[in-house]
Every structure is written in structure tokens, then in C-alpha cells.
Amino acid sequence: MIELWELRGQNDRRYSNFSWRTRMALRHKGLSVSVQPVLLTDKASIDFSGGKTVPVIRDGARVVRDSWQIAEYLEKQYPEQPSLFGGDTGKSLCQFVNTWVDRSVVPIAFQALAGDAILVQDPTDQPxxxxxxxxFTGKSPEALKEAQGKTFERLLASVDPARALLKRQAFLGGDAPCYADYSLFSVFQWARIVSPLPLLPAGDALAAWFGRVLDLHDGHARDTPAFY
Amino acid sequence: MIELWELRGQNDRRYSNFSWRTRMALRHKGLSVSVQPVLLTDKASIDFSGGKTVPVIRDGARVVRDSWQIAEYLEKQYPEQPSLFGGDTGKSLCQFVNTWVDRSVVPIAFQALAGDAILVQDPTDQPxxxxxxxxFTGKSPEALKEAQGKTFERLLASVDPARALLKRQAFLGGDAPCYADYSLFSVFQWARIVSPLPLLPAGDALAAWFGRVLDLHDGHARDTPAFY
Structure with a gap:
């Protein structure tokens, strides 16, 4: 049984996009998980990890932090389970997609979602x-919320290369999902958990793909407190 | 012997970024190539392909057009030669990178390079x-040239996810290049062939990577008329 530390908000919302990457990777590998929710300001609970951020996993005596490091660890430690990367080239390109998500998508998503996200956080964490x-943005959550329509448009434009590919195939990984799917998925899952305003328009190829990822692993990601 | 149709400019400049993807893929597969240069406005020479754009290859009786289609063809037709994709997941993610280059990088590069590119084209093609x-841009090549400094900055920012990865590893494909490297390389090769102003600053992780790709396959891509 692997333990996973991740953030929680009000009404048990598990809003960390990075932790969703790890959750999906653990499920992809078919591993049993025990989840330990922590608050953003509760650094004492994860002191043992040597870091200040989640996700963190503990697998027996081994502690690993950082969602990408965890994915690498799982692939190496559980090679007989379904692969997250599909080989060395796939691993390298999954890291490219993961980095693209972090640098070209997450910063816009942060601006798009911060105004809603603060409202689902535990009151202890809000200040x-x-x-x-x-x-990071030079703006208040309320000011970001007022600009949300336009920021959603920028966010949907930023993922255009993924949209083009997903018009032609089921997953970024091809016929089956790979870690790159979980990297991108984590952004839309974050939106679904913190924001009442649906982000992906019906008919968008990304909306169909998002539904497919929500269905994976017995609907694991669908089955969490969220707005839609 | 595979025949390749590609664009030529003045003084034998082979400036098409899409054709460079195909050139590098052919070399990666260790295949012998006979190159047929054509002008942009000479559609008659490639009528046999059923399309109006290069690259086009003819391999025996088989004609294939579109750089991505050609890469897929080569991988399938020559499976015993070094792989361009590293498996099914790698192929899918190479297509993601190829699409990212086409949609997030090439449009900016086109604006950044058009003012120089027209000067190296054959006079027949310039109008x-x-x-x-x-x-496509609503501007003249001369107006785009005046804004080149700022457009270069945007271009260098657009490839930030690749830069972050290439600080940690030799190629986008990991220790060895894959088709994703050639997709991105083609943009900087295009710049090198048409623009006298060096695009990549010394010290940029992308400059070191670009040098490594120029060195591949006996310096094949280095050995072509270019500004630097």
C-alpha cells in the first residue's frame, strides 16, 4: 500500500493538479493507495519528505516527492505493470509534454482559476x-475572476496543439493513455474541481478526450468532489 | 535511391523547414537520397504527387507527400533501420511535438523570418x-523586418518548454535524437539559411542542442548554404 500526501480544500475537494498527475499514475500502474490529505499551510505533515510541496509518496521505506520524480520512480520500480511512458523515447517526450503543460498552460490556468480556487480552499489556507x-500575478483573486472569460479563452488557445492531435486519436499517447495525458488532464481536472464555470465547450475535441480520461481506471478521477 | 523534391532559393539555398524534417528523417534511416530542387511557383514539377506543396518523396513506385506522412511511411517501410519514433507512444508524442512546432512556433518564425526570406528567394518566386x-500576416516583408528584434524574442520565448528539457538532456528524444528533434530543428535551420542575424544566443541550451543536431549524420545539415 503506497501512501500519497495531497492537498485538500473545503468539502474534501482535492484540487492540486500536480497530485492528480500522481493519482492517475498510481492507478495506471494498478497500485493500491492510501491518501493523506493536508492543508496548503500545513508544512509539518510533510516535513519527513525533505520538501515543502505535495505530492509526496511513501512506498515502504522509500519517500519520493515531485510529481515527475514520482512518475519516474513508479516506472522503474514497477516495470511489469502497464508502462507510463512506452519506452525511453516516450519517457523523454512525456517529460516534454509535462514541461509544456507546466510552462505554457499552468501559468494561464492559475490566472484563470485563482478567483474560484480561493473560495473552495480551507479558510486556514486562504490568506x-x-x-x-x-x-505571482500582481492581481487579487477577485480581479482575476472579473477577467476570467478572457483568460479562459487564452487557456483554451494555449492547448491548441493537443486539440489538433486529439481530433485524430483517442489519447495523446495514441490508442491508450500515457503520462502525457495525465499531465494535461490535471489542468482540466483542477478546473472542474475549483470552478463552477465549465471550461471546455461541448464539441471541443478536448472535451471528448477529457471525458475519456475521467472514465479511465473505473472512473477514478470522475469520482471526486467537483462542480461538474 | 529515394527522390526528394524540395524548395530552392538563390545560390542553392534549401530553405523549406518542412523539407528539412524529411531530409533529416531520411538520413536518420540511413537511406540514399537524390534531391530535386524546385521553385515555390513551379507547381508543374510536383503535379505527379497530387499536391501543391513539398516535400514529396518517390520511393520506387510509391509517392508520398507531407513531411509527417513521409515520416510515418519511412518508419513503417524501413522498420529495421534506426527508429524515428521509438515505439507507438513515442510516435504519438512525436506527432504532438510536430503539431506544437507547426502551431506554436512556425507562425511566429514566419513573421520573424519573412523579411529576410524574401531576399534569398529566386526572383521568380518573390511576388x-x-x-x-x-x-497571412497583414504586413509587408519590410515591415516585419523592422519588428524582427521583438519577433525573435517572441520566437525564443515560444520554445521555452524545449529549452527547459534540453538543459537536462542532449536531445528531445533523450540520449539520442528522434523525429521530434527534427521537427523543432527545422525552424532554426530555416533561420540559419535565410537570415543573417543569428537567432540563438550563445549560452542558450537550444544553441548547444542545435549544434548537436547540425553534427548528426556526418554534419549533413551543417553542410548546406547558410549564413552561419
Whole structure:
């Protein structure tokens, strides 16, 4: 049984996009997981990891932090289970997609979602989150919320290369999902968990793909507190 | 012997970024190639392909057009030669990178390079190219050239996810190049062939990677008329 530390908000919302990458990777590998929810401001609970961010996993005596490091660990430690990467080239290109998500998509998503996200966070975490939002964007969550329509448009434009590919195939990984799917999925799952305003228009190839990923692993990602 | 049709400019400049993807794929597969240069406005020479764009290859009785289709063809037809994709997942993710280059990088590169590119084209092609530039950008090549400094900055920012990865590894494909490397390489090769102003600053992780790709296959891509 692998233990996973991840963030929780009000009403048990598990909103961390990075933790969703790890959750899906663990499920992809068919591993049993025990989840330990923590607050954003509760650094003491994850002190043992040597870091200040989730996700963190503990697998027996082994502690691994950072969602990408965890994916690498799982692939190496459980080679007989379904592959996350599909080989060396696939691993390298999954890391490219993961980096593309982190650098070209997540920063826009953060601006698009911060105004909603603060409302589902635990009251204990809200002042810290507000300060983080203002530090990184120069704006208040409320000001970002007012601009949300336009920021959603930018976010949907930023994922255009994925949309073009997903018009032609079921997953970024081809006929079957790979870790790159989970990297991108995590952004839309984050949106679904924190924001009442649906992000993906019906008919968008990404909406159909998102539904397919929600259905994976017995609907694991669908079955979590969310707005839609 | 495979025949390849590709564009030529003045002084034998082979400036088509899409054809460079095909050139590198053919070399990666260790195949012998006979190159047939054509002008942009000479559609009659490639009528046999059923399309109006290069690259086109003819391999015996088989004609294939479109650089991605050609890569798929080569991988399937020559499975015993070094793989371009590294398996099914790698193929799918190479297509993602190829699409990302086409949609997030090439449009900016086109604006960044058009003002120089027209000067190396054959005089026969220049009026057609000018009309294409004005249609797609709403600006003249000369106006785009005036804004080149800022457009270069945007271009260098657009490839940030690749830069982050290439700080940690030799190629997008990992220790060895894959088709995704050739997709991205083709943009910087295009710049090198048409623009006297070096695009990649010394010290940029992409500059070191670009040098490594130029060195591949006995320096095949280095050995072509270019500005630097």
C-alpha cells in the first residue's frame, strides 16, 4: 500500500493538479493507495519528505516527492505493470509534454482559476493563497475572476496543439493513455474541481478526450468532489 | 535511391523547414537520397504527387507527400533501420511535438523570418511569396523586418518548454535524437539559411542542442548554404 500526501480544500475537494498527475499514475500502474490529505499551510505533515510541496509518496521505506520524480520512480520500480511512458523515447517526450503543460498552460490556468480556487480552499489556507496569487500575478483573486472569460479563452488557445492531435486519436499517447495525458488532464481536472464555470465547450475535441480520461481506471478521477 | 523534391532559393539555398524534417528523417534511416530542387511557383514539377506543396518523396513506385506522412511511411517501410519514433507512444508524442512546432512556433518564425526570406528567394518566386506574407500576416516583408528584434524574442520565448528539457538532456528524444528533434530543428535551420542575424544566443541550451543536431549524420545539415 503506497501512501500519497495531497492537498485538500473545503468539502474534501482535492484540487492540486500536480497530485492528480500522481493519482492517475498510481492507478495506471494498478497500485493500491492510501491518501493523506493536508492543508496548503500545513508544512509539518510533510516535513519527513525533505520538501515543502505535495505530492509526496511513501512506498515502504522509500519517500519520493515531485510529481515527475514520482512518475519516474513508479516506472522503474514497477516495470511489469502497464508502462507510463512506452519506452525511453516516450519517457523523454512525456517529460516534454509535462514541461509544456507546466510552462505554457499552468501559468494561464492559475490566472484563470485563482478567483474560484480561493473560495473552495480551507479558510486556514486562504490568506496564504491570496498572498501567493498577488505575488505571482500582481492581481487579487477577485480581479482575476472579473477577467476570467478572457483568460479562459487564452487557456483554451494555449492547448491548441493537443486539440489538433486529439481530433485524430483517442489519447495523446495514441490508442491508450500515457503520462502525457495525465499531465494535461490535471489542468482540466483542477478546473472542474475549483470552478463552477465549465471550461471546455461541448464539441471541443478536448472535451471528448477529457471525458475519456475521467472514465479511465473505473472512473477514478470522475469520482471526486467537483462542480461538474 | 529515394527522390526528394524540395524548395530552392538563390545560390542553392534549401530553405523549406518542412523539407528539412524529411531530409533529416531520411538520413536518420540511413537511406540514399537524390534531391530535386524546385521553385515555390513551379507547381508543374510536383503535379505527379497530387499536391501543391513539398516535400514529396518517390520511393520506387510509391509517392508520398507531407513531411509527417513521409515520416510515418519511412518508419513503417524501413522498420529495421534506426527508429524515428521509438515505439507507438513515442510516435504519438512525436506527432504532438510536430503539431506544437507547426502551431506554436512556425507562425511566429514566419513573421520573424519573412523579411529576410524574401531576399534569398529566386526572383521568380518573390511576388508570390510577398502576396502570401501579406495575406497571412497583414504586413509587408519590410515591415516585419523592422519588428524582427521583438519577433525573435517572441520566437525564443515560444520554445521555452524545449529549452527547459534540453538543459537536462542532449536531445528531445533523450540520449539520442528522434523525429521530434527534427521537427523543432527545422525552424532554426530555416533561420540559419535565410537570415543573417543569428537567432540563438550563445549560452542558450537550444544553441548547444542545435549544434548537436547540425553534427548528426556526418554534419549533413551543417553542410548546406547558410549564413552561419
Amino acid at each position: 496564504h493563497f491570496r498572498a501567493t496569487v498577488e505575488k | 508570390h511569396f510577398r502576396a502570401t506574407v501579406e495575406k
